[in-house]
Amino acid sequence: MNNRTxxxxIAVRKFGPFETAMQKFWDDYCLLSGCTLKLELVIMDLHELHDRTLTQHGLANxxxxxxxxNTDWIYEGYANNxxxxLNSYINQSPPIDFPDGWSxxxxxxxxxGDEIVGLPFHDGPECLIYRKDLFENEREQTRYFELxxxxxxxxxxWQEFQQVSQFFNRPDEGLFGAILACYPDGHNTVFDFCLQLWSRGGNLIDPQGKINVNTPASLESLDFYRKLVNDQSAVHQAIREFDSVAAGMAFSQGQxxxxxxxxGFAAMAEVDEHSKVKGKVNVDLIMSASLNVYWLYTIGKGSMHKNIAYDFIRFATNTxxxxxxTLGGGIGCRKSTWNDVSINQIIPYYHKLEALHTAAKMLPQHQNWAKIAAVIDQMVLAAINTNQPAEEILTHAQQQIAEIEK
Structure with a gap:
């Protein structure tokens, strides 16, 4: 047990709006409650956050x-105690409008099994984010039709996506057709592969409940994604260096x-004071698919301050x-935020969150998902960075996954 008294x-996902919000919420909470504990924010990227909190048992100890x-890791953390x-805390002092205030x-x-281990912090399904000013421009429409x-x-x-990307790709003007996040962090390429798969009617789970990436739909998805990522006439030249945050920043700069x-990165383009595309953005489903991964506040099993921790996250998630x-650059999770008139004036598509959730799929709940995701990440990276036949890549990946699932 840690002797901090x-x-x-707080272990915080590295992202400016998250860091700012946590400090502000804590300061406001202390003013309201009289809490005198000193806040220590530990700001980490995805790999370190997972490692420190779960692999090294930072929450448990x-x-x-x-x-x-995030919900990719929630089953792993639950299975490892x-x-x-939170049930007893919620029963005694429920968050405002719980549970009806959330989707x-x-x-x-x-x-x-009715054991609740987190409250929603930050949301925002994956979606297609686009420059409506370019799509609605009559000159662009005429030129596209002529071509x-x-x-x-x-x-x-996806074929239309690639064609439209090629049409708008103008690196000499500082404009690229499309941005993807291909940084090898075990997440971005995994999400992209799943979206490719789902939009083609494929599935990660076989009839026996096992994860199976060696399917015809997977082959089609991997082949197309390889072609798209390597199409220099369509995509941003730096996509291999972009995680989701860097990709969002590049888009907000009009690239x-x-x-x-x-x-959340569509919303950021409207609220970030440095954005160059305010008022020029819209969102839609990704070829009829979306992915629901969200962030949670969780309390460490080994925390010395559990009552304060719950009181704080109850405060932090209030209306x-x-x-x-949301106004600071994150994405609120409450229905009241989604439908807030003033927010929809700033972010005109904010109300679309509900529809995106309706179409969104979720990743498998699996105790070893982080290890499996790492295999899928390497699988996709092998496809986009080598000439190895996709069939071989998929076969090898499936063998590794089968070993993990034993």
Missing amino acids: ETFK GEFDVAHI AFEV ASLLELQNF YKQHLGVPKT AAMMINWF ANDRAL
């Missing part, structure tokens, strides 16, 4: 009182016509703070 330690945990179960899609993945004998519109197939990324998170 005077500090309150009390190193952290509260942590940002990393989280404090059911944001309360599902942290609920295990392709088709009307310029939001892509409904691309389209982007596959989290909804006002959910709205404040």
